[in-house]
Structure formats: structure tokens, C-alpha cells
Amino acid sequence: xxxxxxxxxxxxxxxxxxxxxxxxxxxxxxxxxxxxxxxxxxxxxxxxxxxxxxxxxxxxxxxxxxxxxxxxxxxxxxxxxxxxxxxxxxxxxxxxxxxxxxxxxxxxxxxxxxxxxxxxxxxxxxxxxxxxxxxxxxxxxxxxxxxxxxxxxxxxxxxxxxxxxxxxxxxxxxxxxxxxxxxxxxxxxxxxxxxxxxxxxxxxxxxxxxxxxxxxxxxxxxxxxxxxxxxxxxxxxxxxxxxxxxxxxxxxxxxxxxxxxxxxxxxxxxxxxxxxxxxxxxxxxxxxxxxxxxxxxxxxxxxxxxxx
Amino acid sequence: xxxxxxxxxxxxxxxxxxxxxxxxxxxxxxxxxxxxxxxxxxxxxxxxxxxxxxxxxxxxxxxxxxxxxxxxxxxxxxxxxxxxxxxxxxxxxxxxxxxxxxxxxxxxxxxxxxxxxxxxxxxxxxxxxxxxxxxxxxxxxxxxxxxxxxxxxxxxxxxxxxxxxxxxxxxxxxxxxxxxxxxxxxxxxxxxxxxxxxxxxxxxxxxxxxxxxxxxxxxxxxxxxxxxxxxxxxxxxxxxxxxxxxxxxxxxxxxxxxxxxxxxxxxxxxxxxxxxxxxxxxxxxxxxxxxxxxxxxxxxxxxxxxxxxxxxxxxxxxxxxxxxxxxxxxxxxxxxxxxxxxxxxxxxxxxxxxxxxxxxxxxxxxxxxxxxxxxxxxxxxxxxxxxxxxxxxxxxxxxxxx
Numbered sequence: 138x139x140x141x142x143x144x145x146x147x148x149x150x151x152x153x154x155x156x157x158x159x160x161x162x163x164x165x166x167x168x169x170x171x172x173x174x175x176x177x178x179x180x181x182x183x184x185x186x187x188x189x190x191x192x193x194x195x196x197x198x199x200x201x202x203x204x205x206x207x208x209x210x211x212x213x214x215x216x217x218x219x220x221x222x223x224x225x226x227x228x229x230x231x232x233x234x235x236x237x238x239x240x241x242x243x244x245x246x247x248x249x250x251x252x253x254x255x256x257x258x259x260x261x262x263x264x265x266x267x268x269x270x271x272x273x274x275x276x277x278x279x280x281x282x283x284x285x286x287x288x289x290x291x292x293x294x295x296x297x298x299x300x301x302x303x304x305x306x307x308x309x310x311x312x313x314x315x316x317x318x319x320x321x322x323x324x325x326x327x328x329x330x331x332x333x334x335x336x337x338x339x340x341x342x343x344x345x346x347x348x349x350x351x352x353x354x355x356x357x358x359x360x361x362x363x364x365x366x367x368x369x370x371x372x373x374x375x376x377x378x379x380x381x382x383x384x385x386x387x388x389x390x391x392x393x394x395x396x397x398x399x400x401x402x403x404x405x406x407x408x409x410x411x412x413x414x415x416x417x418x419x420x421x422x423x424x425x426x427x428x429x430x431x432x433x434x435x436x437x438x439x440x441x442x443x444x445x
Numbered sequence: 446x447x448x449x450x451x452x453x454x455x456x457x458x459x460x461x462x463x464x465x466x467x468x469x470x471x472x473x474x475x476x477x478x479x480x481x482x483x484x485x486x487x488x489x490x491x492x493x494x495x496x497x498x499x500x501x502x503x504x505x506x507x508x509x510x511x512x513x514x515x516x517x518x519x520x521x522x523x524x525x526x527x528x529x530x531x532x533x534x535x536x537x538x539x540x541x542x543x544x545x546x547x548x549x550x551x552x553x554x555x556x557x558x559x560x561x562x563x564x565x566x567x568x569x570x571x572x573x574x575x576x577x578x579x580x581x582x583x584x585x586x587x588x589x590x591x592x593x594x595x596x597x598x599x600x601x602x603x604x605x606x607x608x609x610x611x612x613x614x615x616x617x618x619x620x621x622x623x624x625x626x627x628x629x630x631x632x633x634x635x636x637x638x639x640x641x642x643x644x645x646x647x648x649x650x651x652x653x654x655x656x657x658x659x660x661x662x663x664x665x666x667x668x669x670x671x672x673x674x675x676x677x678x679x680x681x682x683x684x685x686x687x688x689x690x691x692x693x694x695x696x697x698x699x700x701x702x703x704x705x706x707x708x709x710x711x712x713x714x715x716x717x718x719x720x721x722x723x724x725x726x727x728x729x730x731x732x733x734x735x736x737x738x739x740x741x742x743x744x745x746x747x748x749x750x751x752x753x754x755x756x757x758x759x760x761x762x763x764x765x766x767x768x769x770x771x772x773x774x775x776x777x778x779x780x781x782x783x784x785x786x787x788x789x790x791x792x793x794x795x796x797x798x799x800x801x802x803x804x805x806x807x808x809x810x811x812x813x814x815x816x817x818x819x820x821x822x823x824x825x826x827x828x829x830x831x832x833x834x835x836x837x838x839x840x841x842x843x844x845x846x847x
Contacts, residue, residue: 249514345514358514367516375474404520410471411478411485415521439520 170246173253173282173289177243180291181259184237189228196221197283197290199428201395201435205279205298209350210443211422212399213305216390217296220428236264239274249357250364252342253282253289256298256352279352281436283340292340293424293436302350302444305386314387314396317425317432322402325378330369337362338426338433346422346441355438376406385420396432398423399443465499472496473507476531477524481559490531494538501541504532508547508564529556530563537567545571549580552596554587562595569599570631578603585611594621598628604635612639616650626650630657633664634683641686658687666692669711674704681707685714686752697722705741713745717753724756728763731774739770743777750782761790764806769799776802780809788813792821800830807833811840819844 176195183192202218205211218224239261246255257278262271279295317336324332343359359365380402387398400423405416422438472489479485493500506512507528513519519528529551536544548564548571556564565584568577577599584596585608594615597608612629615621629636640661644654661683668680669692681699684692699711700722708726715723727749730742750756756778763775764787776794779787787809794806807825810818822844825837 345520356514358518360515364515368518371516372518375478406521408474408478410475412483413478413480413524413527415524417521 167248169248169253169284169289173246173248173255174243176282176289176291177241177255177257177280181237181239181241183228184232184239187232187236189225189232192228193221193225195291196224197285197292199426200224200291201293201390201424201426203293203295203397203424205277205295206303207297208299208301208303208305210299210302210305211397211441212308212386212443213303214295214397215388216395216397219390219392219395234266236266238262238264245353247355247357250360251284252340252357252360253284254342254344254352254355254357255280255282281342298352300351308386308388310384311387311389311396313393313427313432314389314398314423314425315384317434318382318384318398318400318423321434322380322382325380328373328377330366330373333369334362334366336432336434337365337437338429338435341365341433341435341437344436344438346420346438348440349442351442358439359437375409377409379405379407394427396425396427398425399441465496466503468496469493469500469503472500473503473528473532477519477527479527481527481530486527486531490534490538493531493535497539498541501536501539501544504536504539505541505544505547507532508551526557526560530559533560533563533567537563537570540571542571542574545574545577549577552580552584552592558589558591561592565592565595565599569602569628573603578605582607590615590618590621591624594624594628598625598632601628601632601636601639606639609639613643613648616643616648622650622653626653626657630660633661633668634679637661637665637683637686641688662687662689662691666695669695669699674702674707677702677707678704678710681710681714685710685717685749688718688753690718690720693718693720696720700726705737709741709745713749716746716749716756719753719755723749724759727756728759728771731763731778732766732768732771734770739774743774743781746774746778747781750778750784757784757786760784761787764790764794769797769802772797772799772802773805776805776809780805780812783813785813785815788815788817792818795821795825800833803828803830803833804836807836807840811836811843814843814845816844816847819847 180192180195183189198221200218200221201216202224204215204217206213206215208214218227239259242258244256244258247253257280259274259276259278262273264271276296277298277300279298280291281293282289283292321333321336324336340361341359342357343365345356345358347354347356359368382400382402385399385401387396389396400421401418402421403416403418405414407414419439420441420443422436422441423434424436425432426435427433472493476486476489479489493504510525513525519525533548533551536548545568548568551564552561552568565581568581571577581596581600581603584592587593587596593611597611600608601612612625615625629640640654640658644651644658665680665684668676671677671680677699681696684696693715696711696715697720699707702708702711709730712723712726716727727742727746730738731746733739733742746756746760750760760775760779763771766772766775772794776791779791791806791809791813795803795810797803797806807822810822819841822837822841826834826841828834828837
């Protein structure tokens with residue numbers, strides 16, 4: 138009965154937030170994409186109205202913002218804000234000093250059960266409240282969402298995402314991140330599902346990049362560790378993994394609680410039921426957090442299309 | 446007590462389902478663990494085909510790229526190819542009609558050649574469906590000739606000849622000819638008309654074509670005893686087209702088949718082979734008071750005459766038979782088969798004392814359409830019998846202006 142009530146409430150809400158006749162309709166729209174679209178609209182409406190509370194409604198407590206530096210190659214990305222509070226401080230400051238005359242288009246929303254990602258393009262201008270000087274804005278963003286109690290909240294965002302691969306500055310290796318990724322690699326070779334899953338955040342998202350760096354063709358492969366656990370239970374009894382991983386880039390935030398990394402690896406499997414071997418090389422983008430004490434993987438994007 | 450039995454039955458059913466599902470999962474893993482076409486991979490395909498329809502749902506699911514996420518994730522494209530190709534092959538042997546919709550989505554250029562050819566083959570094996578044949582026709586325009594020949598063969602298996610030119614062209618290509626030959630061998634009775642045409646037109650691969658015809662003939666003889674009447678009927682028809690007297694006795698055995706269509710097809714095949722049993726059967730039916738049997742006799746005799754000319758003299762003689770039904774039926778067949786040598790006899794039959802014979806002779810003359818009968822037809826426009834006069838007018842219309 139409770140579930141039925143929830144469904145009715147959700148349907149009513151979708152009906153209320155769905156665009157009226159005459160406004161833009163979106164092909165393939167579902168109740169979930171409508172809700173995510175609404176969350177993204179709240180964010181931009183808050184900026185336009187100077188209403189920080191409305192903007193902040195979009196963000197989950199564990200929100201992390203990454204700076205893309207106008208580069209599609211995540212080897213150039215860094216950590217911008219490590220949590221919602223840090224973001225809030227920035228929003229308060231921005232709205233105090235600037236007005237935002239921007240509109241947002243949402244080219245892509247992809248949903249799998251309780252996890253989703255979206256891309257946005259904001260365009261318009263930002264006006265300095267003191268001087269009246271205007272700055273044109275054209276900015277692409279990549280967002281990840283998690284559905285919590287019927288509400289979609291942003292858990293991460295890459296700001297200033299580039300649509301081409303530009304050079305990236307060399308970065309040092311962070312011991313914590315390096316250790317986490319090496320342990321993850323070893324856990325695969327050990328073939329123990331709980332050893333692998335123990336290194337992932339409960340709500341992590343696994344993506345398949347389909348050999349491109351543009352999110353438009355990415356898909357969500359895993360929504361949380363429960364789903365990945367079911368896969369491992371099916372996969373590991375029949376396969377032996379071999380992983381050769383090299384960390385190409387890593388970055389941590391100002392407080393050292395959030396990180397990201399890019400690896401290049403050769404992954405191979407040997408089937409236990411026969412002689413077939415499958416092997417490939419891939420780039421993987423990782424994000425990780427140690428808000429729970431130890432480093433855990435929060436996002437993993439297999440087969441992102443990068444070039445050496 | 447009943448409730449207990451029902452519970453046991455339910456539990457048994459559930460455990461049986463689970464066992465089959467587990468078996469399918471193990472075989473799919475075996476398929477993923479062996480390269481395509483290796484003995485281990487082929488064994489997995491064979492065993493899945495043996496499980497049959499209970500495995501179909503899981504096999505159809507593996508065709509879909511959207512499946513390979515979440516708990517069914519497989520990160521290697523070549524592993525997915527092994528599974529998709531094997532599942533398509535197994536489905537082609539199980540032949541669940543519902544699989545065509547999923548298979549036809551995997552024959553496009555987005556998939557590998559192995560996957561596409563396996564799905565094309567499976568669609569052909571499953572047989573005719575509008576959605577299937579529409580998708581196959583699109584692939585006849587593919588840039589890859591291997592895909593085109595597989596599409597053309599699948600179309601033949603659906604009893605359509607739109608891909609025949611593609612198959613004919615394949616016989617001049619060393620890589621494609623074996624695919625075409627194997628496909629025609631698998632096409633059974635549907636491939637016979639094309640096989641016979643290719644084997645008599647003096648093109649390439651004549652020896653190979655004759656060998657395939659011999660193999661198909663053996664398959665068809667086996668199919669004469671198939672459970673489904675439609676298989677027996679089509680096999681008999683095809684054997685008549687092949688024209689080899691070897692299976693005469695097997696065809697004769699079908700003259701007492703419970704199915705009308707099978708009996709007539711067997712008789713027509715025998716008549717095409719110039720066998721008296723078949724000819725007698727059809728002419729007896731031509732005299733039968735049952736109008737359905739007579740209609741069948743006319744239809745099949747017309748086919749035999751058009752195909753082989755083997756009953757021409759008997760048909761002309763039958764215009765003088767004692768039974769009016771036989772005379773009328775013979776006139777119908779001669780008209781439908783447009784037998785030019787029967788014109789004089791048909792003109793003579795327009796003087797028959799039975800109006801039905803006169804009517805059918807007039808219609809036949811109209812169908813043959815020769816000016817030789819014009820004078821006689823003109824005189825029949827004023828026949829006392831209104832139907833005779835009506836058809837004389839019609840037949841003159843067929844001849845056109847003098």
C-alpha cells in the first residue's frame with residue numbers, strides 16, 4: 138500500500154513538473170528524466186533569481202565538483218569542491234557579487250535504476266553587480282545523480298567539460314589513491330568478490346565509455362555495489378582475471394578527502410570452462426572518496442576513449 | 446490432499462525450471478570460453494539446441510547488447526560476439542517464431558560479420574514472417590557480398606525469389622559459391638525451383654549443383670513421411686520438379702495419404718515423371734462427382750501439363766471420354782495450360798451435347814487465344830444455351846479484333 142501511495146505521489150509530481158503544452162517536450166522522456174530535468178532547472182533558476190537555497194536543493198551532502206579545464210581528457214581534471222558545504226560557500230559568494238542571465242539545455246540524461254548522469258550546456262552572461270561588466274558564458278557540465286527517497290540529487294559535477302582532447306599537465310602520484318587502485322587490481326587477480334567490493338562505495342556508479350571521451354554515448358553498467366556484487370557472483374566462478382594497471386594521473390582535493398585518477402590497463406580473462414582468452418587495453422577514469430575513513434571508489438568509467 | 450499435490454507439482458515445476466536455466470547458463474559459459482566454430486563452442490550450440498524451446502528465452506536475451514550491463518556485464522566485445530553468434534545458431538535450430546524480431550535487429554552493419562550471418566541464417570531457418578522478410582530485403586543492398594548472399598538464401602527459405610539474382614551471381618565467385626551451394630542445400634523444397642533452373646542453364650558449378658540436387662532429393666524423400674502434411678506436400682511437389690524417377694514408389698505410397706493436398710501433389714509429381722499411377726489418379730479425380738476433387742484435378746493436371754507436357758495426349762483423348770465431367774475437366778486443363786495442339790479438338794468439343802462441356806471448351810479457346818477458333822466462336826454467340834452464348838462472346842473478346 139505504501140509503495141502504491143509512493144507511485145501515485147510520484148506520478149502526480151511528474152504530471153505537475155512536466156512541461157505544459159507548447160513548451161519543449163523531450164523524446165524518450167520518463168518520470169525519472171523529468172525529475173532529473175527538474176533538479177537541473179532548480180539549480181539554474183536559483184542562480185538566475187539569486188536564490189542560493191533553491192540552487193542547493195539540487196545537491197546531495199556528498200556532492201563533489203571537479204574542474205574540467207575545458208578539456209575532454211580527465212588527465213587534466215582537478216578537484217574543485219569536496220562537499221556540499223564548500224560548494225555552498227562558493228554559491229553564496231558568486232550570487233553576492235554577480236547576476237546570472239543564463240539558460241540551460243540538457244542534451245543527455247541516462248538513467249539506470251537509482252543512478253543517473255546528465256550533460257548540460259549553460260549559455261548567457263554573468264554580470265558583475267558592482268561594475269555592471271558582463272562576461273559571456275558558454276559552459277558544458279557533466280553531472281551524476283543518485284535517487285534517494287524518490288528524490289534525484291546531484292552527487293558530482295564536472296564543470297567546464299571540454300569537447301576535445303587537449304594536453305594535460307603532469308601530475309604527481311598520491312599514495313592513497315595509488316594504493317587503492319593497486320589493491321583493486323590485486324583483488325581482481327585474487328578472484329574474491331568481497332575483496333573487490335570492499336574497495337567500492339556502496340552507491341558507486343560504474344560506466345561503460347564505449348571508447349569515446351564524450352558522455353553522449355556512455356552507458357551506466359553498474360548502479361551500486363549490490364548490482365556489481367551480483368555480476369561478480371556470476372562472473373568470477375567462470376573466469377580468472379589478469380590486470381596490468383598503470384596510473385597516468387591522480388588528483389586530490391584541498392582537504393585530501395576526494396580524489397580522481399586515470400589509469401591505463403591491460404585486462405585479460407581466462408575462462409575456466411575452456412581455452413578462450415579475452416584481452417584488451419583500456420583507459421579508466423576513477424573518482425574516490427575517504428569521507429568514510431578509508432578511500433573508496435565512487436565512480437568508475439571503463440573504456441573512456443583517450444589517446445596517448 | 447489436493448492442495449498438497451498442487452504444492453508438490455509447483456515445487457517440481459520450479460525446480461525443473463531452475464535446472465534448465467542453470468544448464469543454459471553453464472552452456473553459455475562454455476560458449477564464451479571457446480572460440481567461434483571450435484569443437485567446444487559447437488558442442489555448446491548443439492546442447493542448447495537440444496534443450497530446445499525452454500532455452501529460447503535466455504538465448505533471445507543474449508542477442509540484445511542492452512543485456513550486457515549490470516549483473517550480465519561482459520566487458521569484451523569478442524566475448525559478446527561468441528555468445529551472440531552461438532545463440533543465433535542455436536535459435537536457428539530451435540526455430541521459435543518469436544525470435545525473428547530480436548534476430549532481425551542484429552543483421553545490420555552495427556554487428557560483426559559472424560553475428561550478422563548467424564542471425565540471417567537463423568531468420569531463414571525459422572521461416573516466413575513479414576517482419577523477417579522485410580529486414581532481409583534491406584540486407585540485399587548491403588555493401589558486403591557475404592551478407593547479401595546470406596540474406597538471399599534466407600529469403601529463398603521463406604519461399605520468395607527476390608534474392609535469386611544474388612544467388613545466381615554468387616556462383617561466379619569462389620568465396621561465395623560454397624555459401625550459395627550450402628544455402629540451397631539447406632533450403633530443401635523451397636530451393637528446388639532455383640536449383641533446377643541453375644542446373645539446366647549451363648552456368649558455372651554444374652557438377653556441384655547436381656550433387657546438391659541429389660542431396661536435396663534424399664532429404665525430400667525423407668520428408669515424404671514427415672508428420673506435418675505441408676512438408677509431405679511440398680516435398681512431393683519438389684520431387685516432381687526434380688524429375689528423377691528414383692522416388693516413384695515413395696510418391697506412390699502417398700496416393701492414399703489422409704491429406705487431399707498431399708495425395709494430389711504426389712499424383713502430380715508422378716504424372717510429371719510420366720508415371721501411370723499419378724496420371725490415372727488425376728484423371729479419375731477429373732471424373733469424380735466431388736467438385737473439390739475435380740477442382741484439384743484440374744489445378745494439378747494444368748501444372749503437370751505446363752511443367753512437363755506429359756499428359757497432353759491423355760487430355761485431348763479425354764475430350765472424347767464417356768463421362769461429361771471428364772470431358773469438361775479436360776477442356777479446363779487444356780485451356781489453363783494453353784495447349785495449342787488441342788485447338789481442333791476443343792473446337793470439336795464446342796459441339797458437345799452437354800452444355801457444360803461446350804462452355805469449358807469455349808473458355809479454353811478464349812484462354813489459348815488463337816484466331817483459328819474465331820469463326821466457330823462467332824457462330825456460338827447465338828447458341829440456344831445462354832451460358833454458351835455468353836462465354837462465346839467472352840472468348841471472342843479474348844481474341845481481340847479480327
